[in-house]
Amino acid sequence: MEVFFLRHNGGSVWIEPPLGPPWTIHPCFEREQAAAGADRISPATFSRLGACDGLIVGVVQGSEVGQSRDPTVLRIAVGMNADLVIVVKGGADWLVGKLVGIVPFARIIHPLDDSSVSMQIVGTVSGPSHIIGKGTGLNAPMSEAEAFKINMGIRHGSLTPLQFRALLKHKGSGLSGKWKLTELLALVPFLVGREFDRAVHATAIAVLEAAALHGDCSAAVNLARLLPKPKRKRFDRWLRIHSPISLDLTRRERKAFIVKARDGSHHPYCLDLARVTAI
Structure with missing residues (x-):
């Protein structure tokens, strides 16, 4: 069975999918934490998360970043069959493994334990249809060929920031x-x-x-x-x-x-x- 391991404010927890209210904690974690007396993420934290209108919560599972550290492609588990893959301005590989919040209409992503540290979302590569559909604030996904070019360019350092911005601009308008x-x-x-x-x-x-x-x-x-x-x-x-x-x-x-x-x-x-x- 697939579960999500989350870290937040120094604590950690295993959550059963999907990510989001009611934030079902896996029973094995409950038993282990009770025996060890370790810190865990409090139910109050999950209540606050569920109250954030439009907030998408996920765990950053991987990243691709170029030599210039701009931009970064993030792969985020959001509790659905498909991961959300977005492009963030600047170096954001430090978010890997973190629980993050995505505010679609503001087009920003931030660690849930520090919303003051936010990064701009400049494009969407792929993701669940209900997240990247019309009215969510995120761009429509890029074609497979466009996503491949961007990912390969980042991996091999062959895509300049100017080329990347031009591709995203063309995709948008x-x-x-x-x-x-x-x-x-x-x-x-x-x-x-x-x-x-x-x-x-x-x-x-x-x-x-x-x-x-x-x-x-x-x-x-x-x-x-x-x-x-x-x-x-x-x-x-x-x-x-x-x-x-x-x-x-x-x-x-x-x-x-x-x-x-x-x-x-x-x-x-x-x-x-x-x-x-x-x-």
Whole structure:
């Protein structure tokens, strides 16, 4: 039979599933604790926990954290058939083995013995449907492919914090809203199919906007490096039609530059047309 071993305020207890009121203590623990006279978690503690509206209580059973210690993936037993797997900002591996409270609408997690030490929940990988469903305050779960990329990136230290934030942002709202050029460049390598094409186009528009505003077109090379050869050539043609930017892809060190006439004039930036023209 599955039971949960919890530590709280210096005491410990075995609880029968599910986690939550009425917090049924396993009979074996009752007998052993009575014989040993050891500390245990008081019923009053469980009463307070049950009174917290919307609070999800669980035990952190495992973690994955990258070399930069940001972010952390936590696997939390919540007394259901499936564990809750969330992504927390910062290093949170110290929570492993602890009894924690999750406040969905505030999107925070904290040790139950110290609610003043809270950490921000930035994403949900998977979990029981009643916890991650609509109206709970937690994001919808990531796809299996997205979760795999994030977990592998954290394990091997290959996923930068910027890439991670971009992936979560895309999961939450797609390409709508305001995106920085650096975020888009970080996102593109992780997408496929139509989402890849949309992200490439959005990034190309951001490249034109940055060049028109600041005269810096170097990000065009960064985007070109992320594209397969056929699409890279189409991107070069797209730039020439909608801007004065030209790519030199023939050299080992690829370059982007603004083509100017002798009098310093150049082809205009046609942003409106570029926004409705696919690459």
